[in-house]
Amino acid sequence: MLAGLSSQTPDKIMALMRAYAADPRTDKIDLGVGVFRDPAGRTPVMAAVKTAEERLWRNQDTKTYVALEGDPAYLAALSGLVLGDAVPADRRAAIATPGGTGAVRMGLELARLANPSARIFVPDPSWPNHAAIIGFLGLERVDYRYYDAQARGLNIEGMLADLGRAGPGDVVLLHGCCHNPTGADLSAQDWQAVAGLLTETGAMAMVDIAYQGFGAGLEADAEGLRILAGQVPELLVATSCSKNFGIYRERAGALFALAPDGPTRDLAQSNLTMLNRQTYAFPPDHGARVVTEILTDPDLRADWQAELEGMRLHMQRQRQGLADTLRDLGGSDRFAHLGAQRGMFSLLGATPDQVERMRAEHGVYMIGDSRINVAGLSPDLIPRVAQAMLAVGL
Known part of the structure; x- marks a missing residue:
């Protein structure tokens, strides 16, 4: 019966994750998967979450x-x-x-x-x-x-x-x-x-x-x-x-x-x-x-909100940093919108061919529609990403 199933198209983000993992280059950059990353490239467990989990471990008396x-x-x-x-x-x-x-x-x-x-x-x-x-x-x-x-x-x-x-x-x-x-x-x-x-x-x-x-x-x-x-x-x-x-x-x-x-x-x-x-x-x-x-818990909530605000500001700095670097390298403000937009994602406006060239030639991974996760950037990566964008004609 199972042979009668139809083949399903692989999820594009999951396929990108597999391609990134298989890429042997040590300087590859992942701007595809939508998770927050700190300046060190990690997706850490928030301190408030750690504290809350410890309390649950100590105090929870049933899993019903x-x-x-x-x-x-x-x-x-x-x-x-x-x-x-x-x-x-x-x-x-x-x-x-x-x-x-x-x-x-x-x-x-x-x-x-x-x-x-x-x-x-x-x-x-x-x-x-x-x-x-x-x-x-x-x-x-x-x-x-x-x-x-x-x-x-x-x-x-x-x-x-x-x-x-x-x-x-x-x-x-x-x-x-x-x-x-x-x-x-x-x-x-x-x-x-x-x-x-x-x-x-x-x-x-x-x-x-x-x-x-x-x-x-x-x-x-x-x-x-x-x-x-x-x-x-x-x-x-x-x-x-x-x-x-x-x-x-x-x-x-x-x-x-x-x-x-x-x-x-x-x-x-x-x-x-x-x-x-x-x-x-x-x-x-x-x-x-x-x-x-x-x-x-008022204290725990305050800690969480402070850490969340730090994450937000980190992403905004990466946005503005990329916009500024593209302006300095390209001599144009055509990417100023990146600094003004909000959240984890932006579209670069690249064609599928340009997206593929950034991956193949520069090790910069993103979704095929040129969506990037700005939380995947860090100050040391921004110049490389900007140079790759300009090199493929963006």
């Missing part, structure tokens, strides 16, 4: 199951981190999920249950797994304009024009901050415009916020989402603790469904709980407990 929707304390703490007081607690349904990808999957599953013919409006470009999950679920994807490659910035006019075609029963997917792959984010004014448009059209938004704290700061990165949450009657929010807590392999995430009233909230909660039960029963708990310990 928690609720199907996940630990209520975790969901409350993470809901507060992401949504603040933008929406009353009695309008929030929630489940813990295996990472942010699990949250995105469950959000789309919920949308499909509510309306099997829902169209999912997706920014162009977007994280590739968005389209992959939508396609796997058999939902219709509609791309909307988001990034202007020539202007190297947000195309808000095109975005709003395209989203005007969405209506009741449709879902508009938005990146909460640190847009992947472009690093170009909506301003507060843009979020207001999107909220107003969704209110007019009746389409429901789904916000994927996987990098809170990596852009302009922990609270600033949630501002747009909270603007939206305060104005629309319904909203799905997928969040992840992988990046801002550095617990990638622990798979800690959550999905929130904001409803207009209590009965609808209860209906959403029953469906979310059912989805967890049918998919993996109980969600993973260790990473969730670590996050809860950090967010509910």
Whole structure:
């Protein structure tokens, strides 16, 4: 029977990881995989996470199951981190999920249950797994304009024009901050415009916020989402603790469904709980407990926020350093946008041939669409990357 399976296309990021590992060059540079790296090139365990895990090891006295929707304390703490007081607690349904990808999957599953013919409006470009999950679920994807490659910035006019075609029963997917792959984010004014448009059209938004704290700061990165949450009657929010807590392999995430009233909230909660039960029963708990310990202890939370801010500033320094070096070497400010963008990722605007040349000739690895992880840079690597970019004609 297994011989009847269809061959699947390998994941591009996983294929890049394998190619990088097989490359014998000692001076190769990995700008592909989306993990934070410190100046030494390591992805460290955050100090607050270490402390929280030690406390759990000493004090946790059972590994029995928690609720199907996940630990209520975790969901409350993470809901507060992401949504603040933008929406009353009695309008929030929630489940813990295996990472942010699990949250995105469950959000789309919920949308499909509510309306099997829902169209999912997706920014162009977007994280590739968005389209992959939508396609796997058999939902219709509609791309909307988001990034202007020539202007190297947000195309808000095109975005709003395209989203005007969405209506009741449709879902508009938005990146909460640190847009992947472009690093170009909506301003507060843009979020207001999107909220107003969704209110007019009746389409429901789904916000994927996987990098809170990596852009302009922990609270600033949630501002747009909270603007939206305060104005629309319904909203799905997928969040992840992988990046801002550095617990990638622990798979800690959550999905929130904001409803207009209590009965609808209860209906959403029953469906979310059912989805967890049918998919993996109980969600993973260790990473969730670590996050809860950090967010509910004032001293530990302060330590975590300070370390997170240090990570954010490190990435911003690498961004600006690359932009400045390209200006100095190339005599042009055409890469100034790299310093102005936010988060881990930016698009260089390279062709697939230029991306391949940077890999083959200079040992610089990135995704085929020329997305780079700026957290993979360090001061000593920036000149080499800049020289490779210019050498291939960027």
